[in-house]
Amino acid sequence: MNIGFTTPGHERIGDGPAAGILLDDVCRDFGDKQAVSHVTLEINKGEFFSLLGPSGCGKTTTLRMLSGLEYPTSGSITLDNEEITDVPANKRSVHTVFQNYALFPHMTVAENIAYGLKNRGLDKKEIRVRVGEMLDLVELRGQENVSPGSLSGGMQQRVALARALVLKPKALLLDEPLGALDLRLRQHMQTVLRQIHREVGITFVYVTHDQGEAFAMSDRIGVMRSGKLLQVATPEDLYRKPVNEFVAQFLGSSTRLGGIVTEVVSNGRYAIKLPGSGIECECAGAAGMGEGDRIVAVIRPESIRVHTAGTAEDGKDMVGLDAAVDSVTFMGSHYRTILRNGESVILAHIPSNAAPVKAGDNLHASWNVRDMWAAPAEKEA
Structure with missing residues (x-):
């Protein structure tokens, strides 16, 4: 249909204008x-x-x-x-x-x-x-x-x-x-x-x-x-790749673990320490951060795997922690599962056809560092 606009590829099909x-x-x-x-x-x-x-x-x-x-x-x-x-x-x-x-x-x-x-x-x-x-x-x-x-x-x-x-x-x-x-x-x-x-x-x-x-x-x-x-x-x-903690939390559910930058490996890649979880690793993150900066490590729920507590999943670059199931909510395609270990709160989406879990279960949550992103933490008031 020629209605005088511009096609998505920007070829003109009539006398209608396109705008920048x-x-x-x-x-x-x-x-x-x-x-x-x-x-x-x-x-x-x-x-x-x-x-x-x-x-x-x-x-x-x-x-x-x-x-x-x-x-x-x-x-x-x-x-x-x-x-x-x-x-x-x-x-x-x-x-x-x-x-x-x-x-x-x-x-x-x-x-x-x-x-x-x-x-x-x-x-x-x-x-x-x-x-x-x-x-x-x-x-x-x-x-x-x-x-x-x-x-x-x-x-x-x-x-x-x-x-x-x-x-x-x-x-x-x-x-x-x-x-x-x-x-x-x-x-x-x-x-x-x-x-x-x-x-x-x-x-x-x-x-x-x-x-x-x-x-x-x-x-x-x-x-x-x-x-x-x-x-x-x-x-x-x-x-x-959210630019800061606010963007990370506003754009969908995530696990956000507080920590600090211990070394700038390169612009956009950092060694980080997450004291609450005991995790130390290297991951990608927002550009421009420096050594000692406060960060949040962002992991989306679909990237987190859960399995029996006390076990470590085989595979390169995997990190994680033991945590107790706090709540489980059926969402149709998955169970929205919240796990806690002290101040660390983990959000995982467990497929609804997987083995069921319940509140109080002790599990191990793990993820690949390639699925983790370091972003500047919100400034304290």
Whole structure:
């Protein structure tokens, strides 16, 4: 289907634009509070990019500055090599889809989609063609003459997407658009959004506090906290190579063991000591740490193996400790198992078809040092 956008490989298939976005040292102050603090970020053309972080971290304010609903206190914003820092929202070639779809209840689905085109003065034939393209894109053909209020939440979200995309924006901004949907529908809409992104090929900037949602759809993710952009990377690198303890704990469950760097072997590789567990080993970690720095060793639960206490698993580069089972929770595909040894807390995912364990069992938890990552520890208050 040729709808005048750009394909995911960035080949032009029509006269529609593609966007690259650059935020250069952007700050946004509200009185004496800095909601966004010195954010520099480049979003590639045609990328599905997500801003991820807890409530109040500055991600929505950043999106609003991209849309023109807020202006930076300092810094600059560039869209497709054109500075738009002070350009009003209605003059920017971006459109936003919110959690509240804001559809017009007195209009049909087709009339909602056509609304912006009519305001631009396009002729009826072109409007009809472009609305039809959008109905096909979001798979709502046959629903064009119904009221949006009669549709499910997922279908209403598709109408909102079509209404934004029909205007052929350079970038589509999405502010937690799936937050009002139930889990099953939200997961389905993640697939729909990814498919639509591949179809139109333009830049998507997505805001969410849900790690799973960001992982499911994004090419890259930027993690924010307290107005600062902490790390930008692919989902895989964020999960396996967090830049600090906060990113490690925010992006999924993990075992985090406190320790120190005893030697810098090379930039990004360290000898570490974990006093609480008695483990001393060498592993990879975040660049830039020095001897004596406090760290957390991060091990994801799928990397931890458990077996009979008092035994050591054969194999090179394996480390671990004996620990008692504190709790076991059935999660369908696995048992979420928490083990303790003094202050050391181990989280393991034991396959549900493995031999069952129960609270109080004494086991040995082990993992390969290749599956461990050293990250700077949170600074003590």
